[in-house]
Amino acid sequence: MSVLFPLVVAALLFAIGVYGVLARRNAVLVLMGVELMLNAVNLNLVAFDAYLRDVVHSGQVLTLFVIAIAAAEIGLGLAIVLMVFRSHRHIDVDRLRELSDSAAADEAIARDAGTPTCAPGSGA
Amino acid sequence: MTAIEVLFGLLGLVVVGSALLVVTTTKLVHAALWLVVTLGALAGCYLLLAAEFVAWVQVLIYVGAVVVLLLFALMLTRAPTGAEAAATTGNRPLAAVVAALVAGALVATLVAGFTGVRIDLDHTLVGSAGSTGTAIFTSWVLPFEVLSVLLLAALIGAIVLSRSSSPTLARGGPTPIGPSQGHPVPNAERSGDDQ
Numbered sequence: 001m002s003v004l005f006p007l008v009v010a011a012l013l014f015a016i017g018v019y020g021v022l023a024r025r026n027a028v029l030v031l032m033g034v035e036l037m038l039n040a041v042n043l044n045l046v047a048f049d050a051y052l053r054d055v056v057h058s059g060q061v062l063t064l065f066v067i068a069i070a071a072a073e074i075g076l077g078l079a080i081v082l083m084v085f086r087s088h089r090h091i092d093v094d095r096l097r098e099l100s101d102s103a104a105a106d107e108a109i110a111r112d113a114g115t116p117t118c119a120p121g122s123g124a
Numbered sequence: 125m126t127a128i129e130v131l132f133g134l135l136g137l138v139v140v141g142s143a144l145l146v147v148t149t150t151k152l153v154h155a156a157l158w159l160v161v162t163l164g165a166l167a168g169c170y171l172l173l174a175a176e177f178v179a180w181v182q183v184l185i186y187v188g189a190v191v192v193l194l195l196f197a198l199m200l201t202r203a204p205t206g207a208e209a210a211a212t213t214g215n216r217p218l219a220a221v222v223a224a225l226v227a228g229a230l231v232a233t234l235v236a237g238f239t240g241v242r243i244d245l246d247h248t249l250v251g252s253a254g255s256t257g258t259a260i261f262t263s264w265v266l267p268f269e270v271l272s273v274l275l276l277a278a279l280i281g282a283i284v285l286s287r288s289s290s291p292t293l294a295r296g297g298p299t300p301i302g303p304s305q306g307h308p309v310p311n312a313e314r315s316g317d318d319q
Contacts, residue, residue: 001126001128001132001242001243001245002129002240002242002243003130003238003242003243004234004235004238004239004241005129005132005133005136005243005318006132006136006169006173006216007135007164007234007238008231008234008235009136009139009140009169009258011227011230011234012140012143012227012233012277013139013140013143013162014226014227014230014245015159015223015224015226015227015230016140016143016144016146016147016223016234017143018219018222018223019147019219019222019223020146020147020227021217022213022218022219022222022223023147023212023213023215023219023220024147024211024212024213025194025210025211025213026152026203026211028152028194028197028198028201028203029147029152029155029211031194031197032146032147032155032156032159032194033146033147033148033302035159035190036143036146036159036162038149039162039163039186042166042178042182043166043169043170046169046170046173046175046178047173047243049173049251050173050174050175050243050245050248051241051243052172053204053247053248053249053296054249055242055249056259056263056264057222057259058250058264059175059258060175060177060178060251060256061256061259061260061263061264062261063175063178064177064178064181064256064260065267065268065271067178067182067185067186068179068271068274068275069271069274069275069319070190071189071190071275072274072278072279073278074190074193074194074284075193075278075279075282076278076281076282078193078194078196078197078282078286079281079282079283079285079286080285081197081201081285082197082200082201082285082286085200085201091201093213094213094214
């Protein structure tokens with residue numbers, strides 16, 4: 001089998017993951033884009049393991065390691081998403097602007113907070 | 125084209141097509157279910173590439189655990205089950221351009237570098253549970269142990285973060301953003317965000 005088959009599929013999958021991370025509004029769907037990118041890397045590793053006929057199975061073992069790291073990442077990521085949902089009542093990444101530097105974002109945060117006691121904290 | 129190439133091409137089409145649906149569908153739960161199709165077809169690709177153990181781990185961990193975790197997260201964040209018009213951000217065209225550039229650059233590089241290179245699947249080492257386990261517990265013991273500590277730390281961190289009455293939050297006084305439930309979202313806010 002030509003080595004281009006898995007490599008091109010992995011490259012396209014990675015690009016689709018990039019699009020998902022950049023274009024999605026919901027934080028959980030952004031995490032799905034990250035998963036697609038990690039899987040593209042896994043496919044590359046497995047393909048090169050088969051191509052190089054590695055005796056210590058570097059590619060497949062590293063794939064297992066990446067799967068474990070992806071599990072850790074998705075666990076922590078979803079915990080953070082749930083924390084954001086608990087404090088903001090939404091997980092829309094476009095409206096999470098506490099770290100933005102523009103004055104418009106500060107006003108939006110002040111409006112989002114609703115109560116005047118929170119306004120000085122958001123400006124600091 | 126050999127039979128295995130045809131099979132891999134079909135599985136690749138399934139992978140890419142369902143991945144496109146994952147990132148474009150407007151129904152959030154459907155995105156998670158299309159992710160199942162993508163990951164399952166990828167497991168088939170691993171089987172064709174003689175990575176048997178990795179394929180079953182993929183089915184167990186990704187299809188079995190990660191997707192269920194994502195579905196639970198969608199449920200806990202009260203994601204709408206119907207179609208959501210605003211599923212993508214306003215910079216969607218820019219994201220499409222960036223993704224197309226990434227795909228173009230990667231595919232052009234790979235085609236330039238690997239045209240005519242073939243995987244000899246008849247003589248490759250099958251990654252069965254026995255051979256993969258031998259490789260992990262002889263050549264890769266130290267990374268394996270470090271990774272298990274990392275996974276443990278990450279999961280303890282996830283538990284600490286997701287406890288409902290987190291002591292750090294209770295002690296930290298007022299949260300930076302006040303509770304906005306019951307606060308009607310004004311329309312002016314949405315238009316302000318778009319600027």
